[in-house]
Amino acid sequence: MKLQQLRYLREVAKHGLNLSVAAEALHTSQPGISKQIRLLEDELGVDILVRNGKRVVDVTKPGRVILDIAERILQDTENLKQVGREFRDQAAGTLTIATTHTQARYSLPNVVSAFKQKYPKVRLTLQQGSPPQLAEMVMAGEADIAIATEALDQYPKLLALASYQWRHCVVVPEKHPLLKESRVTLEMLAQYPIVTYDLAFAGRSHIDEAFRARGLAPDIVLSAVDSDVIKTYVELGLGIGIISARAYDVKRDRNLRAIEAGHLFGTMTTRIAVRRGTALRGFAYVFIELFAPHLTRAVVDATLMGEGSSYEL
Amino acid sequence: MKLQQLRYLREVAKHGLNLSVAAEALHTSQPGISKQIRLLEDELGVDILVRNGKRVVDVTKPGRVILDIAERILQDTENLKQVGREFRDQAAGTLTIATTHTQARYSLPNVVSAFKQKYPKVRLTLQQGSPPQLAEMVMAGEADIAIATEALDQYPKLLALASYQWRHCVVVPEKHPLLKESRVTLEMLAQYPIVTYDLAFAGRSHIDEAFRARGLAPDIVLSAVDSDVIKTYVELGLGIGIISARAYDVKRDRNLRAIEAGHLFGTMTTRIAVRRGTALRGFAYVFIELFAPHLTRAVVDATLMGEGSSYEL
DNA sequence: CTTGCTTACGAGACTCGTAATAATT
DNA sequence: AATTATTACGAGTCTCGTAAGCAAG
Numbered sequence: 001m002k003l004q005q006l007r008y009l010r011e012v013a014k015h016g017l018n019l020s021v022a023a024e025a026l027h028t029s030q031p032g033i034s035k036q037i038r039l040l041e042d043e044l045g046v047d048i049l050v051r052n053g054k055r056v057v058d059v060t061k062p063g064r065v066i067l068d069i070a071e072r073i074l075q076d077t078e079n080l081k082q083v084g085r086e087f088r089d090q091a092a093g094t095l096t097i098a099t100t101h102t103q104a105r106y107s108l109p110n111v112v113s114a115f116k117q118k119y120p121k122v123r124l125t126l127q128q129g130s131p132p133q134l135a136e137m138v139m140a141g142e143a144d145i146a147i148a149t150e151a152l153d154q155y156p157k158l159l160a161l162a163s164y165q166w167r168h169c170v171v172v173p174e175k176h177p178l179l180k181e182s183r184v185t186l187e188m189l190a191q192y193p194i195v196t197y198d199l200a201f202a203g204r205s206h207i208d209e210a211f212r213a214r215g216l217a218p219d220i221v222l223s224a225v226d227s228d229v230i231k232t233y234v235e236l237g238l239g240i241g242i243i244s245a246r247a248y249d250v251k252r253d254r255n256l257r258a259i260e261a262g263h264l265f266g267t268m269t270t271r272i273a274v275r276r277g278t279a280l281r282g283f284a285y286v287f288i289e290l291f292a293p294h295l296t297r298a299v300v301d302a303t304l305m306g307e308g309s310s311y312e313l
Numbered sequence: 314m315k316l317q318q319l320r321y322l323r324e325v326a327k328h329g330l331n332l333s334v335a336a337e338a339l340h341t342s343q344p345g346i347s348k349q350i351r352l353l354e355d356e357l358g359v360d361i362l363v364r365n366g367k368r369v370v371d372v373t374k375p376g377r378v379i380l381d382i383a384e385r386i387l388q389d390t391e392n393l394k395q396v397g398r399e400f401r402d403q404a405a406g407t408l409t410i411a412t413t414h415t416q417a418r419y420s421l422p423n424v425v426s427a428f429k430q431k432y433p434k435v436r437l438t439l440q441q442g443s444p445p446q447l448a449e450m451v452m453a454g455e456a457d458i459a460i461a462t463e464a465l466d467q468y469p470k471l472l473a474l475a476s477y478q479w480r481h482c483v484v485v486p487e488k489h490p491l492l493k494e495s496r497v498t499l500e501m502l503a504q505y506p507i508v509t510y511d512l513a514f515a516g517r518s519h520i521d522e523a524f525r526a527r528g529l530a531p532d533i534v535l536s537a538v539d540s541d542v543i544k545t546y547v548e549l550g551l552g553i554g555i556i557s558a559r560a561y562d563v564k565r566d567r568n569l570r571a572i573e574a575g576h577l578f579g580t581m582t583t584r585i586a587v588r589r590g591t592a593l594r595g596f597a598y599v600f601i602e603l604f605a606p607h608l609t610r611a612v613v614d615a616t617l618m619g620e621g622s623s624y625e626l
Numbered sequence: 627c628t629t630g631c632t633t634a635c636g637a638g639a640c641t642c643g644t645a646a647t648a649a650t651t
Numbered sequence: 652a653a654t655t656a657t658t659a660c661g662a663g664t665c666t667c668g669t670a671a672g673c674a675a676g
Binding site for chain 3: 652653654655656657658659660661662663664665666667668669670671672673674675676
Binding site for chain 3: 315317341342344345348349365366367368
């Protein structure tokens, strides 16, 4: 049995059981893939792929189990390399954070600068995307950590830990009638055109749910992935905005006023997620702890241990 | 990175960091081992072994982590082969049970015959040893399942599940004075020479503890690993025996009488243990369930899942 | 008739074992 | 002096890529 065979197999599975595409992805030849997979099947004594004549059409039952185990083995080989990198220079490397615009813009700046100070040699990369995209990035190993309020706890392959809670606020232009109210209600909000987050972002699901529960049909005139975009359009008078209270800054947002709205939409939990079974670099733990001080290395490892298993670096 | 390199590394670690011995164990040459390990170190970019000139004297800190991961990878390659065997013929293979004499003689016969009837093609092997030896056997992969009352829950690498409970009894020759007592006490027993289990067997620890707690120093004239041996010497008049109540059979042991003694030594729990991270053959689950009906496959897998992780075969 | 898997074959890399070398105990 | 690791080198194996063959859509 060769690791190469497992790599080939994984790649074939990943590319819809098409050996040619897998070969291309691996920069090698179709025949090589074909042969090595057959050798693996011979050695294990079972068919992994279901062939219809000369087409691969499915994965056999044992094949599915084999794919799972192969995946874990390959994951571990990655972990071995990670260990090497980690010890060669504890303080150098790359950390890729997959997150939403709002996090990147309003939650991470402090963390990032503190981290950079501590690990000047670590190359930090911020990837942006929708929460499901972030999850995919981490699962594919393209990012080390995902941070988002939505979706992250929906993937068994990820370990999603609650890192902080926040609430929404309403932003309006100066002198907006809503500013006279001592305590806004959903009914009041529903009378104005609304600008807020795109579906699948930053608690939008809670917003929709809150209105629906009261039988209200709010007029969402614009949705965006991005608190700054929302604020811009509110300034333009397009409507009132519903954004994260964290994304409103009294000093910076001089043309806007914020109205407390936590009581309307409930409390959101922002989660930080890593892929299970992956050995994290030491500085990745530090990043997590900077972001959410209660998530110390001991806590993260303990949670990982209880499920997959991780290694002390 | 090659699986072979990981195998070499593991073997070196297993044989006290002696490349020569490892080479011998693997039926290959020292230079091969040396070279492959160096190649692995080169690829990972860290030293794994600490060399003092030309002697290997220790494992580096990263080396320890690497060994752990390598171990898991190799374990998984074994699991892959296991999957092959499993699917090639679901009902054939080998099941090795490591257990104590007492279990083999008094608890397993029913289970074994039921199992044999269900899986006539499976080759069953019973290995005997002391509980720590049994644990070692399972951890080394020499046995699939260990069954014993002592020690099995002391090893993190093993998953030990309670399978049944039992109590001790006192066996004496016919017409022994103790038979006149309605309810024996530890003090009464301490007046006679005692024959019982060897240290580390079948609840001997509880026996010692019970006497010690009452400040009694029983006269253990003979200890054996084996209920039959104990009974034989009791028949010879060497002393009174303390054995598992399960090991006394009214019909078979005509020359002996049993006296209830559960109240003196407490309740013992016999455990069944498997190695964590190992893919069990389907029939191994069946064996476990035959032995302890509450330990269904679902229960065992759920417990394994919660910790390492297993694969559905 | 195009796409895609398998078989055939040859070049090149790599593993492994023997022999020689060097460093510890 | 004996044990043990490393270096050197050559034989044999194996992987991989090209080319040809062939089955399926």
